[in-house]
Each structure stands twice: as C-alpha cells, then as structure tokens.
Amino acid sequence: MNVRLETVGKVAVVILEGRLDFATAEGFQKQLELVLAGIGSVPPAVVIDCAALQYISSAGLRVLLVAAKAAQRARIAFCLCSLTAAVRDVLDVSGFSRIVTVYADRGVALAQVPQG
Amino acid sequence: MSAVLRPLQLFNLRLHHLAEQLLEPQGRYAAGFENLIVGLIVFSVASIGVEAMPQVPQWLLTVLRVAEVVVVAVFSFEYLLRIVAAPKKLAFIVSFQGVVDLLAIAPFFLIGLDARWLRALRLLRLLRLLKLQTHFLEHTVAERTRELAQKNAALLAAQAQLKAEIDLARAMQIAILPAGFPDRPGCEAAACMIPATTMGGDFYDFMELPGGEIGLVMADVSGHGVPAAFFMAVARTNLRELAPHCPDPGTCLNRTNEVLCTQNPMDLFVTVFYCMLNTHTGLLRYANAGHNPPYLRRADGSVHALDGAGGLVLGAMADSRFETHSLQLLPGDRVVLFTDGVTEAFNSTDEAYGVERLIAEVKAYDSGAASGLIDRIRNSVTRFAGDAPQSDDIALSVLTWRDS
Incomplete structure (x- = not known):
C-alpha cells in the first residue's frame, strides 16, 4: 500500500493506494499518528482519501477506529471520502459508516470540514 | 581411491592435522602455540630495541642473533603452516595477516643477520608489532564468532520453544x-x-x-x-x-x-x-x-x-x-x-x-x-x-x- 500526505490550507489529506490489510496496517497506523500529532501545528481536520484504496481488512478498520478515537480526543475532525464499492461494503457491514463521517469525494469533504 | 597412501599424501595429511591442532581455535595445542607466538613477538620487538642501544656487550648481541634465528624459524614455520591450512591459499597470502606475516620474516631473508649496510631495513622488523595486532584481532574474531554461535543457538532454541507454544495455543483455541x-x-x-x-x-x-x-x-x-x-x-x-x-x-x-x-x-x-x-x-x-x-x-x-x-x-x-x-x-x-x-x-x-x-x-x-x-x-x-x-x-x- 502507498500512503501520500497533502495539505490543503491547514487540513491534512491522507491519500491511500492499494490494500490496507494486516501486512500494511501497522505502518499506516504510525503514519496516521504522526499526521494527528501535526507537523509544526495540529491540523483542524484529517481527510482520508480512499479513491485508490482497493481493499480494507479488519486490521485496517481497526487502524481507522483507533485514529478516529484519537482525533475525537484531540478535537480534530476525522473523515473518509471517495470510497470504492468494495471498501464502502466493508464499512457498511461492520457499522463503521455509522461512526465515521464519509463524504462522496474530496471536494465535498474539504468544503465541509473545519479549516482552522 | 587408493587404499595405501603415498608418502607425499601421508605427509600432507599429517601437516593438515598439525595445522588443525596448532591453529584452529578448538585445536589441542592452539592456546599454547598462540601464547608462544605472542611471546616471541614481544621478545623480538624488545630485542630490536636492545640491539639499537649503544654499548651493548658482544655476548648479548650474539645471544640476540641466535634468538633472532629461532624467532624467524618459528615465524616461518607458522607462516607456511597457515598457508597449508588456508582453504584459499592465494587469498591468505594477499590478506592483511598474510602480508604482515611475510613482512615479519622478510627482512631476515632479504638482508641476513649482519647486513649493516641496510641497517634501516632492519627496522622493518618492527612491523612485527603489526603481527601482534593480527594475533589479537584473530583472537577477538574467534571469540566473537564463538559468542555469536552461542547466541544464535540460544535464539533458535527460544524460537523453537515459542513456535511450539503458539502451536499448542492454536490447538487449544480450536479444541x-x-x-x-x-x-x-x-x-x-x-x-x-x-x-x-x-x-x-x-x-x-x-x-x-x-x-x-x-x-x-x-x-x-x-x-x-x-x-x-x-x-x-x-x-x-x-x-x-x-x-x-x-x-x-x-x-x-x-x-x-x-x-x-x-x-x-x-x-x-x-x-x-x-x-x-x-x-x-x-x-x-x-x-x-x-x-x-x-x-x-x-x-x-x-x-x-x-x-x-x-x-x-x-x-x-x-x-x-x-x-x-x-x-x-x-x-x-x-x-x-x-x-x-x-x-x-x-x-x-x-x-x-x-x-x-x-x-x-x-x-x-x-x-x-x-x-x-x-x-x-x-x-x-x-x-x-x-x-x-x-x-x-x-x-x-x-x-x-x-x-x-
């Protein structure tokens, strides 16, 4: 899996490509921790862009859950956007779409999240 | 394969056996031989210093020269034995230790006991100090290798135990x-x-x-x-x-x-x-x-x-x-x-x-x-x-x- 970080204004956008499974979950968790800790300043919001995420396993869901909880504690808005059908399915079945905000695409997400 | 060994083969075999006993870390006489070589290095470097002093009595010079012959003989023997024992002979000869071992005896064979006209070259014998270093180096490497082997074995045993325990836990999980x-x-x-x-x-x-x-x-x-x-x-x-x-x-x-x-x-x-x-x-x-x-x-x-x-x-x-x-x-x-x-x-x-x-x-x-x-x-x-x-x-x- 490939993880890229972009910042739009102060908002951190994390772009995922590939498969988020047991093998890649731990590395992604560390990267997300760094993003939430903020480089220089803590971001007001973190958007996880899943447009190129092909697969997510339960280990991957766990990382999202841990990050969502950490973000809530730190008062950082945390959301996902641009889910593929396969990933959407997993989030729906596991009930995660109930507790994590999901936007249709990055544009909508960036328009909705707090900017600073 | 011939059942009877020819004299040359027999000699070769004995030489290898001897090299094993003297040079391999687990060899029977390895520790004694190692001490002998280190002792001779220290003695010979010290004697070079004594020789260089003014007004050394003639009898002492004679003793030192005889000693030098013995030292060079032992070093040469050791050098040849190491070549015999080395699996890659050329690699040993051009290795750091091989070159140092050769330099330690070379001045003797080049200029003999009494080539005063090449007095400076005799100082090359001081290179024997390097020989000392290779000996300690070799000793340290052998020691580290042994430690590493022990740790490796312990690690393998721990890993095997861990795997056995996980297998057991999995079996219980299913049971x-x-x-x-x-x-x-x-x-x-x-x-x-x-x-x-x-x-x-x-x-x-x-x-x-x-x-x-x-x-x-x-x-x-x-x-x-x-x-x-x-x-x-x-x-x-x-x-x-x-x-x-x-x-x-x-x-x-x-x-x-x-x-x-x-x-x-x-x-x-x-x-x-x-x-x-x-x-x-x-x-x-x-x-x-x-x-x-x-x-x-x-x-x-x-x-x-x-x-x-x-x-x-x-x-x-x-x-x-x-x-x-x-x-x-x-x-x-x-x-x-x-x-x-x-x-x-x-x-x-x-x-x-x-x-x-x-x-x-x-x-x-x-x-x-x-x-x-x-x-x-x-x-x-x-x-x-x-x-x-x-x-x-x-x-x-x-x-x-x-x-x-």
Whole structure:
C-alpha cells in the first residue's frame, strides 16, 4: 500500500493506494499518528482519501477506529471520502459508516470540514 | 581411491592435522602455540630495541642473533603452516595477516643477520608489532564468532520453544470450540474452523439456553496473532456467560459490548452474528454486530442474505445498541453462517472468492446433512485458492431446520 500526505490550507489529506490489510496496517497506523500529532501545528481536520484504496481488512478498520478515537480526543475532525464499492461494503457491514463521517469525494469533504 | 597412501599424501595429511591442532581455535595445542607466538613477538620487538642501544656487550648481541634465528624459524614455520591450512591459499597470502606475516620474516631473508649496510631495513622488523595486532584481532574474531554461535543457538532454541507454544495455543483455541451441535429432533447443525498460519480470532459457538432455545455464534476478531487470540477468548467467555441471562440476542450483544469495551486496551474489536433458535417453533431471533450477514436458503432453492446487518462491531463504542430481528424458519430451510475468511480467500492472481461463488454453492446443495454443505464450500474455496496461502481464518456453520 502507498500512503501520500497533502495539505490543503491547514487540513491534512491522507491519500491511500492499494490494500490496507494486516501486512500494511501497522505502518499506516504510525503514519496516521504522526499526521494527528501535526507537523509544526495540529491540523483542524484529517481527510482520508480512499479513491485508490482497493481493499480494507479488519486490521485496517481497526487502524481507522483507533485514529478516529484519537482525533475525537484531540478535537480534530476525522473523515473518509471517495470510497470504492468494495471498501464502502466493508464499512457498511461492520457499522463503521455509522461512526465515521464519509463524504462522496474530496471536494465535498474539504468544503465541509473545519479549516482552522 | 587408493587404499595405501603415498608418502607425499601421508605427509600432507599429517601437516593438515598439525595445522588443525596448532591453529584452529578448538585445536589441542592452539592456546599454547598462540601464547608462544605472542611471546616471541614481544621478545623480538624488545630485542630490536636492545640491539639499537649503544654499548651493548658482544655476548648479548650474539645471544640476540641466535634468538633472532629461532624467532624467524618459528615465524616461518607458522607462516607456511597457515598457508597449508588456508582453504584459499592465494587469498591468505594477499590478506592483511598474510602480508604482515611475510613482512615479519622478510627482512631476515632479504638482508641476513649482519647486513649493516641496510641497517634501516632492519627496522622493518618492527612491523612485527603489526603481527601482534593480527594475533589479537584473530583472537577477538574467534571469540566473537564463538559468542555469536552461542547466541544464535540460544535464539533458535527460544524460537523453537515459542513456535511450539503458539502451536499448542492454536490447538487449544480450536479444541475449546464445541465439537457438536446439541441434539434436537427438529434441527441439525455443523461447523468448522480452519485457522490461518498465524493465531487468529475467528470462532463459532453453540450454547444450550434456558427455555429450550439454542444459541449460535459466528464471530471474527480484528487482526491476527496472540492479541487477537486473547481477545477471542475474552469475547467468547463473556458471550457465553451473558447469553443465558439475556432475553434476546440484541440485549446479549449490548451487554457483551459494554463489558468488552472495558477490557480492551488495544482497541481490538470483534464482529459477531448471534442468534437464538427456538427448537420447538423454528423461530430464529438474531442480532448482528458488524458481521457478514448469513445466507438463508429456502427449500425452493432461493438464497438471500439476512437483513439487519450494519450494527457496529463489538468493542469499538461502549454505547452501541443492537436490534433483535426475527425470522420464521420453514421445513428445509438452511442458514449459512461464515466469516470473511471464506469470501476473502484469495487465489494466486489476487482475486477474492467472493459472495457469488458462495451463494452458488449454497444454492446447488439441495438436500443432505449440514456437514455435507460445509465440506462442499470448503472444497470449493480450497480449489479456488489453489497454491495461494490461506491468509485469514475460515469459519463456517450451517443450520438446517427440518420441522418442529
């Protein structure tokens, strides 16, 4: 899996490509921790862009859950956007779409999240 | 091979034997020989200093020169022996130690005992100090190699023990799953669990509940390894303990979730499908905490997923609430419960088994024991995956309702 970080204004956008499974979950968790800790300043919001995420396993869901909880504690808005059908399915079945905000695409997400 | 060794071969053999005894770290005389060489190096370097002093008595010079012959003889012997012992002779000769050993004796052979006209060259003998260094270096390397070998062996032993313990834990994990479904006239069920190579967290369970109901569980803990296995044991124990005291599946999952959220330092979670079957009436009540919805196959061959999916997984949020859904089973109905290890079994081209293949197998199995459908699905998944390793646990359970 490939993880890229972009910042739009102060908002951190994390772009995922590939498969988020047991093998890649731990590395992604560390990267997300760094993003939430903020480089220089803590971001007001973190958007996880899943447009190129092909697969997510339960280990991957766990990382999202841990990050969502950490973000809530730190008062950082945390959301996902641009889910593929396969990933959407997993989030729906596991009930995660109930507790994590999901936007249709990055544009909508960036328009909705707090900017600073 | 000739049975009788020729004299040259015999000599060669003896020479190698001698080299082994003197040079190899475990050789019989290695320590003594090493001390002899180091002693001679120190002595010879000291004697070079003494020789250089003014007004050294003639008798002492004579003694030192005789000693020098002995020293060079021993060093030359050692040098030749090392060449004999070296598996790659040229590599030894051009190695640091090989060059130093040669330089330590070269001045003697080049200029003899008394070439005063090349006095400066005699100072080359001071290079013997380097020889001292190679000896200590060699000693240190041998020591480190031995230490490393010991540590390696200890590590291998520890690894083997760890693997044995994990294998044992996995065996126990499977052994605690119920072997059979409670014996009731109107229904029949079977289940299986095929663990992946690491310790996983899939499990199923059958429980006899007060009032003649039977509880069925199909569950999958997030992640792999020992933490997942522990969380599986915690989840299963809590479910088993709470189930007999809960009037419906939704309440049971509510309470189990509350308890799990207080015992979850690693933020693990478990997806659970839990149902209670009234074995007198065929009424199936169920609740779903983030688990793949089971499939219902009607006697007419139609297959559909049970609704009511989408509840949050257990262990994530303490205030999650779960609804109870009901389904009246009809004679010949089958319910197929499974974990995502089935639908997400990948083949060598990274294609997933998927729900369509599973539905096709369920549809095609018309009549027969519940265990027969389990075997059929297992075989189908195995055929599909081919050589690809099983990356996730696979758990399957089939419930058949005959008649009340």
